[in-house]
Amino acid sequence: MGWKEAAEPVLTRMPAVRRPEGHVPFKRKLAWTAGILILYFFLTNINLLGLNQAEATDLFGQFRAILAGEMGSILQVGIGPIVTASIVLQLLGGANLLGLDTDDPRDQVLYQGLQKLLVVVMTALTALPMVFAGGFLPAQPTLTLGGVTFGESGVQALMFTQIFIGGILILYMDEVVSKWGVGSGIGLFIIAGVSQRLVAGFLSLSEEGFFFSWYQILFTDDVQIGSLVGGDGLYQLIISEGQILALFTTVLIFAIVVYAESVRVEIPLSHARVKGARGRFPVKLIYASVLPMILVRALQANIQFLGQIVNSQTTMPSWLGVYADGQPVSGFFYYTAPIYSPDDWMWWTGLTQEPWMIMIRIGVDLTFMVIGGAIFAIFWVETTNMGPESTAQQIQNSGMQIPGFRQNVGVVEKVMERYIPQVTVIGGALVGLLAVMANMLGTIGAVTGTGLLLAVSITYKLYEEIAEEQMMEMHPMMREMFGKE
Amino acid sequence: MDKGQNTGGLMSSAGLVRYFDSEDDRAIRIDPKTVIATGVLMGVLVQLLTFVS
Numbered sequence: 001m002g003w004k005e006a007a008e009p010v011l012t013r014m015p016a017v018r019r020p021e022g023h024v025p026f027k028r029k030l031a032w033t034a035g036i037l038i039l040y041f042f043l044t045n046i047n048l049l050g051l052n053q054a055e056a057t058d059l060f061g062q063f064r065a066i067l068a069g070e071m072g073s074i075l076q077v078g079i080g081p082i083v084t085a086s087i088v089l090q091l092l093g094g095a096n097l098l099g100l101d102t103d104d105p106r107d108q109v110l111y112q113g114l115q116k117l118l119v120v121v122m123t124a125l126t127a128l129p130m131v132f133a134g135g136f137l138p139a140q141p142t143l144t145l146g147g148v149t150f151g152e153s154g155v156q157a158l159m160f161t162q163i164f165i166g167g168i169l170i171l172y173m174d175e176v177v178s179k180w181g182v183g184s185g186i187g188l189f190i191i192a193g194v195s196q197r198l199v200a201g202f203l204s205l206s207e208e209g210f211f212f213s214w215y216q217i218l219f220t221d222d223v224q225i226g227s228l229v230g231g232d233g234l235y236q237l238i239i240s241e242g243q244i245l246a247l248f249t250t251v252l253i254f255a256i257v258v259y260a261e262s263v264r265v266e267i268p269l270s271h272a273r274v275k276g277a278r279g280r281f282p283v284k285l286i287y288a289s290v291l292p293m294i295l296v297r298a299l300q301a302n303i304q305f306l307g308q309i310v311n312s313q314t315t316m317p318s319w320l321g322v323y324a325d326g327q328p329v330s331g332f333f334y335y336t337a338p339i340y341s342p343d344d345w346m347w348w349t350g351l352t353q354e355p356w357m358i359m360i361r362i363g364v365d366l367t368f369m370v371i372g373g374a375i376f377a378i379f380w381v382e383t384t385n386m387g388p389e390s391t392a393q394q395i396q397n398s399g400m401q402i403p404g405f406r407q408n409v410g411v412v413e414k415v416m417e418r419y420i421p422q423v424t425v426i427g428g429a430l431v432g433l434l435a436v437m438a439n440m441l442g443t444i445g446a447v448t449g450t451g452l453l454l455a456v457s458i459t460y461k462l463y464e465e466i467a468e469e470q471m472m473e474m475h476p477m478m479r480e481m482f483g484k485e
Numbered sequence: 486m487d488k489g490q491n492t493g494g495l496m497s498s499a500g501l502v503r504y505f506d507s508e509d510d511r512a513i514r515i516d517p518k519t520v521i522a523t524g525v526l527m528g529v530l531v532q533l534l535t536f537v538s
Contacts, residue, residue: 015513017520032517046528049535074531086501105507115502143538162531169524176517178504186501291501312505382504
């Protein structure tokens, strides 16, 4: 247990947002949430000082949809560092290497501190290569501020500082929403980013805009549709310009997530003392929620970042990666790149790769997402106290029991063990499969399957939470029942 | 919603970053308004400097 004592002075002193004293009225909570959201949008519109915007490329690439933030703005890193830090913590915590007991107040403080410290480190590690390596964010050669002229390295340092502060701001904005608002800041930023893309995907007045491109197809000669009989026209309407398939996938994912949220195994409960007080404990199909998915995707993203950075520095051996136009076209980094859109795998449309190469890539992506989804879901359930042991304890503490069984934590835990692990694994794998399928078929606004899954399920959770809040506002008694002050 | 059960409370509060009730007395406390003010100031400052440069 050596590291705990050694790190304690640092970890316990990490600055934290003050907790509200007592109950925060629902309207006040909404106001905090809205305030942070407005600040988020404001900051995504502030361009980095000293950046040569025209030549900048996004290191996040296709992952931008789920990692939030905005390329070239102060919020360049988005929630990337938080997600990466969370992966590290999940893996360490899930494998029980930390030796932290999250029921012990002192360990809770350490956990919180460690989490924050990791995010700070990850922010620096994400921002460093963006600014200093590979020219993803090229700096202006000179910059004059109030008579002082900065050289290129000075401007780079300035940009790094801005990105770093932006990353830290995201962390604290999340904390404000978590403690004073509704839901979590990260959830909010993901929804904000995905919704923005989705709306743009429908309404944008360019070729990406769904309505605009149909306007072009139907009323102008800008888009020539080939013969419907020959197949070219059908392909254009369904997959490329027409985006019918993308629309279909987007709506389908919405429907599946909302439906899957309601699929659950309900364990009946009755109160030990109060007769007639009955309840149910729902074990939802996507029990561990879709959040672990972001961790799997972020793992893939980090592999791709590594490829991008190495590629920008040196030439790699061809088995490791061959890049064309900044995208991997063969080698290890090609096979580990997730499928983003139909263009990535429909080999009959004239891709440079052989069909077998594409098959391997799809296989790797599927395996990664399905198995990774299941593994991270298990870790997630364990580290967030949703496992059989913790839920049994919660049920016991609320004075409930399962009718027909003895009122005993161990007995409840046994029953929970019959459902929770199985449901978690099936749910995690299913969500992984859905995400890959959605990406293969394409989505409106290129929000990606994971982005869409995340946005819909976070919104659903938010809705549940708001409903709960409102109920507690109306019946203050409920607050005690829900165990909040 | 079921009576007194954790249908959403505990689960939905589990974001990627977890916050517990217990806090150390030595930790530096930040007011939420300070976070918002810092964010706004940062944005305005960078934008102003961009205009100036």
